[in-house]
Amino acid sequence: MRRRLLFGERMLLGDGTEPFNAVIAFRLRGDFKEEDIRHALNRIQEKHPWLRALITRDEKNLPWFEVPQQAVPIPVRIVTRKGEDDWQEESRKEWQTIFDHENLPLIRFVWIRGEGISDMLFAFHHCLSDGGSAMAFLYEFLKVLDNPVADIGIENPILGIEDVVPSSILTNRRQRLKAKFIGRIAATAIKYFPMRKKAIDRQNDYLIHWKFDQQTTQQLISYCKSMGVTVNTFLSATLLEAFKKVRGTAAFNKVSCPVDIRRFATQIKEDHIFAFGLMITISSNEKKSFSDNLPLMQESVDRDTSRLNPYMTMMVMESGHDALENFTKLLKKGKSVNDCMFSNLGRIQIPHEYRQFIVDTIFSPSVIGPLGNTTTMVASTYRGEMDFSFMGSEGYLPHSEALAIRDELIQSITLKTEYTAVSSLS
Missing domain, CATH: 3.30.559.10 (Chloramphenicol acetyltransferase-like domain)
Structure with missing residues (x-):
């Protein structure tokens, strides 16, 4: 195979x-x-x-x-x-x-x-x-x-783009021409995008980890519900606010957020081994307060997410294999345009108690690679506790600033959630 x-x-x-x-x-x-x-x-x-x-x-x-x-x-x-x-x-x-x-x-x-x-x-x-x-x-x-004899089934693996994109779209002449046209425009634009002569020296990579207890996690979720926003949007907004306070004018006011392709392409099952992701970018209106920004950011997230088209995105990318070298060069040598990538896996649906052992905790995944700014935060929730992994490299974000951003993030979330909790009791 x-x-x-x-x-x-x-x-x-x-x-x-x-x-x-x-x-x-x-x-x-x-x-x-x-x-x-x-x-x-x-x-x-x-x-x-x-x-x-x-x-x-x-x-x-x-x-x-x-x-x-x-x-x-x-x-x-x-x-x-x-x-x-x-x-x-x-x-x-x-x-x-x-x-x-x-x-x-x-x-x-x-x-x-x-x-x-x-x-x-x-x-x-x-x-x-x-x-x-x-x-x-x-x-x-x-x-x-x-249980060594437990039934976990057999995966019917994805063997190519034809297993993801419906044939009615993949073989449609108009859709194919559109994908090729968009791909050519993108490939041409990448050629002339300004780049450094050499990639930034990453220097030392680091991992910062912390966790919220069940009470703080529940208060955070309750706060988001009261504001009518998702946890993902709230954390993105808080992250942008923390970067701004710590980095000042060096902050970009942009957070990139992966969107699970499985939400749109039902051909990709939960147990498929697959690595294709969609992406949206979140920013705040710096002239507005945090609470005024939240509903506006949620509207933007909903709008941008609804516009994602995994099938056309895949077709465009598959038409551009000859532009891969230039695209990779752009990611490595192009100027950073966002503060951080933020991914929230949400609630992890894995049992806690087994016959032979107990799962004490599952730490949020960590990842780091060579394609540009390595600054990444991943959140997940297991057993009612929200867990965070914050990765980066000294060459992009000094470790001291990353620690300050973490502290600012924790303080901001604690203050907002505690205030909401007290208000609900009064």
């Missing part, structure tokens, strides 16, 4: 010499055997062909996912657990470790082994999977780890 990488996947893969790795870390309470972990990993590989895939190149040097006849197991690295934050150090190691994609799968596993408690990590190349797909195989791994 094989398929050629789509435009977005090729962009994330690059030439394979620079890591673009994502990590999902989670903490389990219980005792485990290595053979049970390896069995669970083998089972999810059996279900998902692309978790077995290597990268091969054809005569035109184009990359393909190819599943070998003899499966190569997911590599497992075991380290001794020394403290609560070991998972952060191991996450940073996994960010920097290049995948040997010609000989090994694009996914690895780290077991930080302790007495009665273990932290575990899935590390995977971003060209293989997005956060939604990763949560699916994490759910399946835990299910089999608890």
